Structure formats: structure tokens, C-alpha cells
Amino acid sequence: MPTSLATIKDRLSTHIGQELMVVAQAGRKKTTERHGILKETYPAVFVVDLDQDENSFERVSYSYTDILTQNIQLNFGDDDKADDNQ
Template structure:
């Protein structure tokens, strides 16, 4: 598991264009799942283009800190296919 913001960004830089699922904390014992494609990475955030069939908005951005603090988890769809 990546432990620094730089390693998280580096890992995501190599996966641009891949499908993923973001599981975000949405309050007490609640989570939301969103499916999309990793579109871009920036110095502090990354952008996910969302699946239009299940979301009312087109894209969402998260900070690398969200991953580090476990506010969100990301699972790449290709990883699931291989296992």
C-alpha cells in the first residue's frame, strides 16, 4: 500500500485511462461507490470521468490525501479481471 503522496501520484500516473471503482466514505457507516475512468492527474488531485449510466454528473476529483487518510479506496477493474 502506498505510504506517501508522491508514491500514490506516481502509481496513478501509470494507470491513466484505466477503469476503476472509487469507494468513498459518505458519513457514519455509509459509503458510495462510483465507477469511471482515471482521466488525469495533477500535483494535488486526480480526476475520474464517471459512468454516465449511474451518475448525474460527469467527473469528480479527489486528492491524494483522500487515499492516504483512507477517506476513499480505489479498485482498478483490470486488477479484478486478473484474480
């Protein structure tokens, strides 16, 4: 698992334009899955353009802290996990 926000941002930057699935904790043993494309990374957040067939809104942003604290998990099509769990 990455141990710093800079490491997480660097790893995500290499996946810009790729399809991914975001699994987010929705409280009390509930999770939500959203499919989309990693659009951009910013100093504190990253933006995912969502699949319009599944979602009522176009894009969502998450903080790198969400990955660090394991509130969300990212799965890309070409590997098991973007957060690498190292």
C-alpha cells in the same frame, strides 16, 4: 499501503485511461461507489470521468490525501487495489 503522496500519484499515473471503481466514505458507516475512468493526475488531485449511466455529473476529483487517509479506496479492473495496501 503507500506512505507518501508522491508514491500515490506515481502509482495512479500508471493507470490513466483505465476503468476504476471509487469507494468513498460518506459518513456514519455509509459508503458510495462510483464507476468511471481515471482521466488525469495533477500535483494535488486526480480526476475521474464518471459513468453517465450511474451518475448525474460528468467528473469528480479527489485528493491524494483521500487515499492516504483511507477516505476513499480505488479498485481497478485488472488488480485488487490501486493503493496496494502495502
